[in-house]
Amino acid sequence: MINSIETFVLERPADKKGKRISEEEMMHMFRDAVEEIRGQDGTYAIIKSTPLSIAVNGYEVDVNTEWPSPVGEHIEIRAFVAKMPKTNWHFFADLPKMWGGIHFEFFSLQELQASILPSLLGVRDATFMDVSAVMTEVSFVKDGKISYVAAFPFGGRTITRRIADDLKLSFRDAERLKSQLGHMLLSEDLEKKARGIITQS
Secondary structure, three states, X not given: OEEEEEEXXXXXXXXXXXXXXXXXXXXXXXXXXXXXXXXXXXXXXXXXXXXXXXXXXXXXXXXXXXXXXXXXXXXXXXEEEEEEEHHHHHHHOOHHHHOOOXXXXXXXXXXXXXXXXXXHHOOOOEEEEXXXXXOEEEEEEXXXXXXXXXXXXXXXXHHHHHHHHXXXXXXXXXXXXXXXXXXXXXXXXHHHHHHHHXXXX
């Protein structure tokens, strides 16, 4: 697998110029840019892509806060990209069998991990959880096969909002506090409160 930082330079359509950029529009633009690169590269397949920073008209947008809906035409996204040689896709040939022979065109990364990791770890039963910013996916594996998959709208931002509300902090300060837990020296009382909120969440 190859990991790299890629930069995507995007231009909004003429009918969108001068209008605010919604979070949904930004996600669609990023997805389309990734798909374009995926179609051009005949050697590697992109299996994961995560935005790290976003700039609109040269000004960086703080992605650790609530989406600010900026106005602009020129968008630059720096993203973490994980690629795998397409010759290795034969490892996934048995995935449809795990789902009873159903035809699939796309698998989520969580499903791929739940399909492959049990055999790599030498276990038959396992539970895999992937917590992203806004969504959590859970996969249950029994006897080496995926028995149940679920997703629900709870993620890192949910916890950040709880910390912000309970400790009367801004979203940005709550995100910083959450990120610093275990890495920086905080007052014992503050760290106890923050960890309690995370545990309750």
